[in-house]
Amino acid sequence: MENILEKLTHCVEFGKINKISPYPPELKEMDGADELTKQALEAGIAPNDILTLGLVPGMDRIGKKFSENKVFVPQMLMSAKAMNAGMEHLKPFFTSGAVKRKGVFIIGTVAGDLHDIGKNLVKMMIEGSGWEVIDLGVDVKTEKFIETVKLYPGSLVGLSALLTTTMVNMEKTVKDLKTEVPGTRVLIGGAPLNDDFCKKIGADFYSSGPQGAVEFLNQLVN
Numbered sequence: 001m002e003n004i005l006e007k008l009t010h011c012v013e014f015g016k017i018n019k020i021s022p023y024p025p026e027l028k029e030m031d032g033a034d035e036l037t038k039q040a041l042e043a044g045i046a047p048n049d050i051l052t053l054g055l056v057p058g059m060d061r062i063g064k065k066f067s068e069n070k071v072f073v074p075q076m077l078m079s080a081k082a083m084n085a086g087m088e089h090l091k092p093f094f095t096s097g098a099v100k101r102k103g104v105f106i107i108g109t110v111a112g113d114l115h116d117i118g119k120n121l122v123k124m125m126i127e128g129s130g131w132e133v134i135d136l137g138v139d140v141k142t143e144k145f146i147e148t149v150k151l152y153p154g155s156l157v158g159l160s161a162l163l164t165t166t167m168v169n170m171e172k173t174v175k176d177l178k179t180e181v182p183g184t185r186v187l188i189g190g191a192p193l194n195d196d197f198c199k200k201i202g203a204d205f206y207s208s209g210p211q212g213a214v215e216f217l218n219q220l221v222n
Contacts (some may be wrong), residue, residue, distance in 0.1 A: 004039055004040045004043060004045065004054070005040065005045070005049070005053045007031070007036050008033060008036045008040065008054035008058065009053075009054055009055075009057045009058040010058070011027070011031075011032050011033040011036060011058065011082050012033055012054075012057075012058025012062070012083050012086070012128075013058040013059075013061045013079060014027065014078075014079070014082075015062075015075060015078025015079045016030070016032040016033060016082055017033060017034060017078070017081050017082045017085045018032040018033070018034035018035060018085060019031050019032055019035055023078055032082060033055070033082040034085040034086065034088075034089075036054075036086070037050060037054070037055075037085070037088075037089040037090070038089055040054065041089060047090050047098050048093075048098065048100060050086070051087075051130060052130060054086070055083055055087065056128065058079065058082070058083065059079060059083055059124075059128030060128075060214075062075065062076060063210060063211045063214055066210070066211060067210075073117075073121070076124065077124075080124035080128065083128045101130060101131060101132040102130045102218070102221045103131055103132070103154070103155065103156065103217070103220075103221060104132045104133075104134060104152040104154070104155035104156070105131045105133050105134070105155065105156050105217065106133075106136065106145065106148050106149060106155050106156070106157045106158070107119060107122065107123055107126075107134070107135055107136065107157070107158040107159075107160070108135065108136030108138070108144070108145065108158075108160070109137070109138040109140060109159075109160045109161065110139075110140060110159050110173055111139055111140060111141050111142065111166065111169040111173070112139060112163070112166040112169050113139060113161050113162060113163050113166040114139055115138070115160070115163070116137070116160075118160055118189060118190060118191075119138070121210050122158060123135050125211065125213070125214050126210070126213060126214055129218060134155070142169075142176045142177070145157060145177055146176060146180045146181060149177065149180075149181045149184055150180075155184075156184070156185045156186070156187065157177060157184060157187065158188070159173060159174070159187070159189075160188075160189055160190050161188075161190040161192070161193065162190050162191050162192070164192045167192060167193070167197065170188060170193075170201065171200075171201040174186050174188070174201045174202050174203050175202060178202060185205075186203045186204050186205075187203065187204065187205045187206070187207065187213055187216065188201075188203045189206065189208070189209075189213065193206055
């Protein structure tokens, strides 16, 4: 059992999606996350163990490397694809409740901002850490965030902005969210932001990269 899960972790860390995937070269023609997840299920390994002991550790490792500038966006994307290949096999178990998510995280780029690369990286990392992620996309109005939080009581929110001109929209969204749904925790991120701005607008956490957001969220449930 442990051998399959260790191989699965390795495949996610290094972005080996399936057997026919040519990347990484040293794993050519070897089973990837797709095949190994299926094998793990067939071997009777609990779906929740496949997620928490196989898939999630791989994303955790690549996330730490990314935060230390040891790997870059292309490697992160390959790892996310490998993670998703494994997750496809686990989807029925999420529906049945056999696999437990850590919580719901709602993410989007604030109104007026169409940039999504940073948001997408954070989404991949948080989803890979075992959370259910609701991605509202870009140019998201405050009302949409509020509406979605009400649909998922107890969810957390991530706001992204790359333009200094949209920082004022982020401030409005945070204030309105806190007013409409008191107690909602809000994380913010984006190139022009910092801790001082986070405190000024009443957000709960600022992270300059995806790994920081993952670690903050996981502290809430561990």
